[in-house]
Amino acid sequence: MIKVQDLTKTYTMGNTQVHALRGVKLEIGAGELVAIMGPSGSGKSTFMNLVGCLDRPTGGEYSLDGVDVSRMNDNQLAEIRNEKIGFVFQQFNLLPRTSALRQVELPMIYSGVPNRAERAMMALEAVGLADRHDHTPSELSGGQQQRVAIARALVNDPRVLMADEPTGALDTRTGEEVMAIFQRLHRTGTTVVLVTHEWDIAQHCNRIIRFKDGRVVSDDPVETP
Amino acid sequence: MIKVQDLTKTYTMGNTQVHALRGVKLEIGAGELVAIMGPSGSGKSTFMNLVGCLDRPTGGEYSLDGVDVSRMNDNQLAEIRNEKIGFVFQQFNLLPRTSALRQVELPMIYSGVPNRAERAMMALEAVGLADRHDHTPSELSGGQQQRVAIARALVNDPRVLMADEPTGALDTRTGEEVMAIFQRLHRTGTTVVLVTHEWDIAQHCNRIIRFKDGRVVSDDPVETP
Ligand SMILES: Nc1ncnc2c1ncn2[C@@H]1O[C@H](COP(=O)(O)OP(=O)(O)OP(=O)(O)O)[C@@H](O)[C@H]1O
Ligand SMILES: Nc1ncnc2c1ncn2[C@@H]1O[C@H](COP(=O)(O)OP(=O)(O)OP(=O)(O)O)[C@@H](O)[C@H]1O
Ligand SMILES: [Mg+2]
Numbered sequence A, B: 001m002i003k004v005q006d007l008t009k010t011y012t013m014g015n016t017q018v019h020a021l022r023g024v025k026l027e028i029g030a031g032e033l034v035a036i037m038g039p040s041g042s043g044k045s046t047f048m049n050l051v052g053c054l055d056r057p058t059g060g061e062y063s064l065d066g067v068d069v070s071r072m073n074d075n076q077l078a079e080i081r082n083e084k085i086g087f088v089f090q091q092f093n094l095l096p097r098t099s100a101l102r103q104v105e106l107p108m109i110y111s112g113v114p115n116r117a118e119r120a121m122m123a124l125e126a127v128g129l130a131d132r133h134d135h136t137p138s139e140l141s142g143g144q145q146q147r148v149a150i151a152r153a154l155v156n157d158p159r160v161l162m163a164d165e166p167t168g169a170l171d172t173r174t175g176e177e178v179m180a181i182f183q184r185l186h187r188t189g190t191t192v193v194l195v196t197h198e199w200d201i202a203q204h205c206n207r208i209i210r211f212k213d214g215r216v217v218s219d220d221p222v223e224t225p
């Protein structure tokens, strides 16, 4: 499903260069549930943005579901993203002054899905927020905003769900409820890639890939207890 | 240092009311290191915003360092906030397009402290970000932004440090480094109140206050191992 070879991302600021990813090679098969871990600043979000078709690599190859996306232009990236990927951002990226229901409806407007309001309400119910559907982000707690972002990423039944620290703002029990949703998706064939700092969350996955200084330093299966 | 009695906060949205805090009574003494825990949406950030003098209660009493702040106007609240409190926001609240160094300098401009750039650099060094001092928020990882927000809260030597989930975006090791800073402050007499979802972080504190549905449901000392 996801195949990268020598994936590189260098940010240029004035006359300094930041090597956020230094040649990453890995493959993630359809239906896997993978945890990405590593220290702050090690390149995890950079990797997620490239694989999520939100940004373009400086070098290397990336093919998603057999299609080479490394050299696509912005329109083509946007199309493949809306069609195949659900993305939960580390900072949620909700639209200000927009109700929770509307946030979750938006991806379905782009893809022309019918019964948006009903499906959006079901997604909000799945994350425990049906009674906050009319709240805008400033009227929601941090963890509630995160769950709206999760509902929005799920609502279009994506082939690949990419979640950058989806439980960071959640208490243990709410975090477990979100992981139960991701595991259910994984069992129905969705490929799930999530970044986490929490070992307990990583144990719900079947594989842990660790980043350090822009490189993959380990890639191991999770032993089921 | 912090004394609240029957503290209440009700948000009114159109014709519905959200009772975020339903009469909280507690006292935190000078120099304590307190963890606030509880489920997503239970009222922790609302409590922190009131005690941090960022918002006004709907009802109840609050005195900070012996001064009644419950009925102060916005200017008086801003003054006492800049003088006594360092606040780390759950969503960081950094200024866009502003370098890390400048973010940390800003509180010192308001309070008229000299040698701002030097002191700001030392605060960034303390959180491991001296080499990112010229990066704006969009050029920093999530955990790096969080650490800039921590440096900014510390730089003015506040009497009370209020941190709303200060390690949420950090890996375990970086989170431990931040807790070491908070413990050092606590030992020199700063009162530290932090919200966390992580049990390991709460164990660094000497007291855990738990919230549920807008109320305090438990308030216990941490047994030192
Ligand atoms: N401005 C607002 N208007 C209406 N409701 C609000 C507003 N701000 C917060 N709320 C509601 O008040 C409740 C408490 O919110 P608060 O942010 O204090 O929770 P929290 O304990 O910090 O949660 P989290 O752990 O998810 O950050 C939530 O249910 C939220 O929806
Ligand atoms: N737009 C940018 N310009 C310059 N440097 C950047 C930019 N975005 C990220 N960086 C740098 O690239 C490195 C990797 O950032 P990235 O966001 O991928 O880290 P991360 O592993 O997600 O960290 P965290 O766990 O803190 O979220 C960081 O050191 C960061 O400062
Ligand atoms: Mg990140």
Ligand SMILES: [Mg+2]
Binding pocket: A141, A142, A143, B044, B045, B046, B090, B164
């Ligand atoms: Mg909160």
